[in-house]
Amino acid sequence: xxxxxxxxxxxxxxxxxxxxxxxxxxxxxxxxxxECFLQLTEAKRGDLEQVEILHLSSNxxxxxxxxxxxxxxxxxxxxxxxxxxxxxxxxxxQHGLLTSLPSELCNLKRLTxxxxxxxxxxxxxxxxxxxxxxxxxxxxxxxLRTLPEDISNLVNLTYLSVMFNQLTExxxxxxxxxxxxKLYLSGNKLESLPEEIGCLKVxxxxxxxxxxxxxxxxxxxxxxxxxxxxxxxxxxxxxxxGLARLPDLCNLNLMYNSLRHVPQEILxxxxxxxxxxPIGEPESLPTIEDEIRSLExxxxxxxxxxxxxxxxxxxxxxxxxxxTEIYFPFGAVTSTITIYFQILPPDQQHVKLEHHDxxxxxxxxxxxxxxxxxxxxxxxxxxxxxxxxxxxEIVIRTLSGQTWTxxxxxxxxxTHEMMATCRTLHFSWFFVVSRLVEDHCEVPAxxxxxxxxxxxxxxxxxxxxxxxxxxxxxxxxxxxxxxxLKKITGDSNSLTSPLLCLSQSSTANFLNPVKIQLxxxxxxxxxxxxxxxxxLLHGDKQAQNWTDITSQVVLEITHIYAxxxxxxxxxxxxxxxxxxxxxxxxxxxxxxxRMYQVHFVALxxxxxxxxxxxxxxxxxxxxxxxxxxxxxxxxxxxxxLVDLVEGEQFFxxxxxxLKLHSDRPDCVSGRLSFIFYSRMKNMKEVYVTSSDRENxxxxxQVSFYRGSVPEALAEEITKHRKGPESEWMAxxxxxxxxxxxxxxxxxxxxxxxSLPPLNLGNAEMGYLTESNLLSIARQIGREWRIIGxxxxxSHGELERIEYKSSGDLDKQILEMLFVWANKNxxxxxxxxxxxxxxxxxxxxxxxxxxxxxxxxGKQKYTQSIRRLGLxxxxxxxxxxxxxxx
Numbered sequence: 001x002x003x004x005x006x007x008x009x010x011x012x013x014x015x016x017x018x019x020x021x022x023x024x025x026x027x028x029x030x031x032x033x034x035e036c037f038l039q040l041t042e043a044k045r046g047d048l049e050q051v052e053i054l055h056l057s058s059n060x061x062x063x064x065x066x067x068x069x070x071x072x073x074x075x076x077x078x079x080x081x082x083x084x085x086x087x088x089x090x091x092x093x094q095h096g097l098l099t100s101l102p103s104e105l106c107n108l109k110r111l112t113x114x115x116x117x118x119x120x121x122x123x124x125x126x127x128x129x130x131x132x133x134x135x136x137x138x139x140x141x142x143x144l145r146t147l148p149e150d151i152s153n154l155v156n157l158t159y160l161s162v163m164f165n166q167l168t169e170x171x172x173x174x175x176x177x178x179x180x181x182k183l184y185l186s187g188n189k190l191e192s193l194p195e196e197i198g199c200l201k202v203x204x205x206x207x208x209x210x211x212x213x214x215x216x217x218x219x220x221x222x223x224x225x226x227x228x229x230x231x232x233x234x235x236x237x238x239x240x241x242g243l244a245r246l247p248d249l250c251n252l253n254l255m256y257n258s259l260r261h262v263p264q265e266i267l268x269x270x271x272x273x274x275x276x277x278p279i280g281e282p283e284s285l286p287t288i289e290d291e292i293r294s295l296e297x298x299x300x301x302x303x304x305x306x307x308x309x310x311x312x313x314x315x316x317x318x319x320x321x322x323x324t325e326i327y328f329p330f331g332a333v334t335s336t337i338t339i340y341f342q343i344l345p346p347d348q349q350h351v352k353l354e355h356h357d358x359x360x361x362x363x364x365x366x367x368x369x370x371x372x373x374x375x376x377x378x379x380x381x382x383x384x385x386x387x388x389x390x391x392x393e394i395v396i397r398t399l400s401g402q403t404w405t406x407x408x409x410x411x412x413x414x415t416h417e418m419m420a421t422c423r424t425l426h427f428s429w430f431f432v433v434s435r436l437v438e439d440h441c442e443v444p445a446x447x448x449x450x451x452x453x454x455x456x457x458x459x460x461x462x463x464x465x466x467x468x469x470x471x472x473x474x475x476x477x478x479x480x481x482x483x484x485l486k487k488i489t490g491d492s493n494s495l496t497s498p499l500l501c502l503s504q505s506s507t508a509n510f511l512n513p514v515k516i517q518l519x520x521x522x523x524x525x526x527x528x529x530x531x532x533x534x535x536l537l538h539g540d541k542q543a544q545n546w547t548d549i550t551s552q553v554v555l556e557i558t559h560i561y562a563x564x565x566x567x568x569x570x571x572x573x574x575x576x577x578x579x580x581x582x583x584x585x586x587x588x589x590x591x592x593x594r595m596y597q598v599h600f601v602a603l604x605x606x607x608x609x610x611x612x613x614x615x616x617x618x619x620x621x622x623x624x625x626x627x628x629x630x631x632x633x634x635x636x637x638x639x640x641l642v643d644l645v646e647g648e649q650f651f652x653x654x655x656x657x658l659k660l661h662s663d664r665p666d667c668v669s670g671r672l673s674f675i676f677y678s679r680m681k682n683m684k685e686v687y688v689t690s691s692d693r694e695n696x697x698x699x700x701q702v703s704f705y706r707g708s709v710p711e712a713l714a715e716e717i718t719k720h721r722k723g724p725e726s727e728w729m730a731x732x733x734x735x736x737x738x739x740x741x742x743x744x745x746x747x748x749x750x751x752x753x754s755l756p757p758l759n760l761g762n763a764e765m766g767y768l769t770e771s772n773l774l775s776i777a778r779q780i781g782r783e784w785r786i787i788g789x790x791x792x793x794s795h796g797e798l799e800r801i802e803y804k805s806s807g808d809l810d811k812q813i814l815e816m817l818f819v820w821a822n823k824n825x826x827x828x829x830x831x832x833x834x835x836x837x838x839x840x841x842x843x844x845x846x847x848x849x850x851x852x853x854x855x856x857g858k859q860k861y862t863q864s865i866r867r868l869g870l871x872x873x874x875x876x877x878x879x880x881x882x883x884x885x
Contacts, residue, residue, distance in 0.1 A: 023052040034062035058096025059086040071104035084118030106130035152176035175199035305832035327378035366427035376423035457519035495521035497574035513565035539571035546586040595643040603633035608781035616682035639730035658700035685845030790837035
């Protein structure tokens, strides 16, 4: 919301009985916000009628009822009904539930600010055009296809945002909004603009980026107050020279269009940005295929339970439920093909990371693997927060055969997320990483020079004759801050240059020596340099060893640079230090530069302490993470700091009377496996039990280990477990309270329960057997009724189950699960419905477990098909018959 509203209300202390603060009522971040508002309309209607500022979340299930009561707020000036405050299991913002507004809202005559962003409107509610006092209207991230002509009634509008909708045109009446100062229309499907847009004489910011515009009207040149004009990522073939003469224009963004000929006035304009245009390239004649491509592309929006889609020769744009977008152009395939997809949690099998890489996404698998397309297919993948991108870059990595390849990647910033986009001719696994900036050049026989874009002082000179055949050379630079180096070494006298990593496409050494230039460490100059303290280190690709090669090269020292010659490439690091064991010191420093400081967190559900949440959190995020969880969980303080490397595997083991009750695929020999990725959620929920709770509380612990857990630990080690070589990293206490008399049967019946033969799903998609359901039941605690309701079991059925097995929680859980399973096993989407019920009940850990079991079943089915030599043309029935034989 605009900052002008921050100080408009008279702030008063919030009374314990009322959330109203003066004239302000902000409930959007409360899970019961709408319920609270509806209660106020009955209990404190008099106080509510004085409210001028109201915030509600439209992700709340009762938002429609709350909106229906807004007409009583006659003094309302600011109204925020935003969605996007809830996220799905993949972290994507969910649209709000509003699709319409009641006509009574037109009576809010004093309303000046309205935010309806991130909702589900397909058309502008008619009541809005009667709110003539509106000065700011936010409609971003909806599904609007058109704007009505009577939007011209909003004569006092100064700010209008309709970004990321589905507009194909805007009405000519837009020109009657004569007070409009800022207009944001990016992320739509606009193909043209009305001439009347030039009537927005006082407009200072106009954002038309990410549309389908092939041209803009000359009347834009009449908008003499324009300061910011964004037209990037359109299809502009021409642009008016008059835009360069706008007196106040300070930013004209024309990047990534189809401009081949640009007026000289635009080329000379200092505020014009033209990157990504084919300026000066010859224009090819349109073909019949080009005309077919220009037809409207079919859009396919997939649901959460989908795992496949069809692509056709005419092309299509596919939107996966995880937020990934795939564009198949015309001619990418010659016949209709089924594409299978799945979003996988990251693991070491599907993720290949180099040193200093940071994983930014889950894994996208597209099958059939290796399928070859006739045209490049565009893929856009949502990116988790990359942190600082200074001296780093984002790339999409894929597997081609047995080789991991980094694809040419661009990034697009959207309202709430960043997208990484690439083009590919094959399908496999795809994920996004942040890596050190990579500079490269082609080195022919004539020689060349490679410059670093990270540090201009780093250069590599290739003399003529260094190679006979042209080879590609790549360079990465890792800056090392003096403050960080001092913290690791404890030595303020040790200084280093940036670390230089060089590689090439050829395995042969250079025929003539190649000269490398590195800057001297900061604070060190060639004047008065003590050469005995200057050390040049050579490292292998995995940085396992650092070798002092100072005596093997001739170091040429200038005032601020050191130059030397080599005939092959690896890693080079210039140190200035009085230490004699520089190689070991460099090995320690390099290892610490790759590590993240993390805390381990172990929390227990307040309503069911046997349900334990385990998480590995980077140092900067731990306070915020624990704060978000404290309403539902309780537990010890986070562990002391531990160092972990991106992609490192570790285990959690429950000890001293606690047992991990799970058949999860990531649970091996009672140990729960994790892989640490700094930008991903390293979180799992499990169910723990103990056989010793009938007489007293059980005080155990969960410990985290590198590698495998030792089979036996001496008592002294159990108490102290210290030392740099120890595999143990941290322990956190877990307490299970003594069982009440009604709970003494817990844990006894689950193993002895008689299970009817049952299979949910099918062989092709993966089965859930009765044993699988038993494993799932072990993870469920006292929230079984919530899960039952989300599985659409009736209230009467749940009451009968509770009465029938009164006092026996295990039997209640199993009865609920098998009653539902026996009713729904024949339904083709029963497994997906079970997964969704777990997600809706807050048990994403069980949902992930089910998906892993099903995925494993799919793999076994596919392997069986291949082993029997059955081709894809066989039906599922034929395959099942063959398997049974």
